Amino acid sequence: MSLSPMDEFMAHQTCETFDHVFTSDRNFYDRYYFNLHPSSDELFLIMGMGQYPNLGTMDAFVSVSHGDHLYVVRASRELGSNRLDTTVGPFGVELLEGLKKIRVWCEPNEWGLTFDLSFDGTVPAVEEPRTFQRQDHGRVTMDTSRYSQVGNWSGSLEVAGQSYDVTPDRWKGVRDHSWGVRSVGEPEAPGIRIKTAMQGFGFYHVWAPLQLEDYQLKLFAEEDMHGNRTVEESVKIHSFANGGAIEQMGRPEFKFHYKSGTRELESAVIEVEDPAGKLITIQATPLRTVYLAAGSGYIPRPDWVHGMYQGELKVEGLRFDMSTPQARAENGPLYETLSRFELSTGEVSYGLLENLVVGIYHPDGFDDAAAVAP
16 A cells, blocks of 8 residues: 555545555546537537556546647556646646636647636536446446536637637536546457457447536436437536526437438437426537547557556647548547537527447447448
8 A cells, every 4th residue: 555645635435545446447447528619610629637546547638629630639647646646748637626616737738739727617516327337247347427517618728820718708618527447448358248249239328418508408328229228317407606406307319310421420409308398409510529539548549548558658749630531430439529509498509419329229220330321
């Protein structure tokens, strides 16, 4: 065991010091996610930072969709014992006010992507339903907790030679914090999992945190390959200014139209009943997409994946030309799509519509793992 500054706090959950988590599963992680947009299609920024105690690593990235390109800076280091040290190379995260305000930055670097930004939550942070998956052979492959929050941004941003004054009147976004067990690090030998892969597997995920003027609509669902829903969330969260109450809504239904030859959204319609039982229809129009397979680590690549050991410290900058359908198709299947949401109430919202379809998903016509939209 190794003492760290975190051990000074009366917050221990086990008999171990804070550098040891409750499980020895290599896939345990703890991760921040942030996104930012100017309520238009001008750009879309996503940043993430993760710790992987049982792999002894920590990493961070930023990916910005701007023009026809994705601009990425990423960094990885050895974790060490001080879990309170939330810096990785040029990246940093600073908690300013618990469950309300947080600062993130990327220091000036040779790739010209730098920012110093502060997030101010406009609604209470809300814990999502727990996500749990146990495979047929018994191993738990996903067991995660997460909370999220929408809010406004302020600060400065520079990307692709352009500087932006980020002001809270139009720069919006969502953040989340998740932890638990899910696949990270270098690929493991599949063992008996190869049997499941041969028999067919499918996973469908959609996450839509809509930020309105005085409230948030939080819509989230996951399903198996047959369309059986395994987890969902559908809530209306009122702003701090209006008391911060949370109201349950009806079951959200998602109707997606995909771009030909892909599983990327062309358009979407969401239907959900409000707390009073009145149907709300939401038309989503994609504006700009961050393809997280391109350098972020969310989708495994031979040279980089969340938790992969890269040595004592490694920092890289990358640029991806996303102007062709082939480039975009090669960087699925996790799509972070900045969208314009038009509600049947007359309201308009800008923000994230996240979709992921892996393997088979019969309801949308993906009847084998390689299937794409016609």
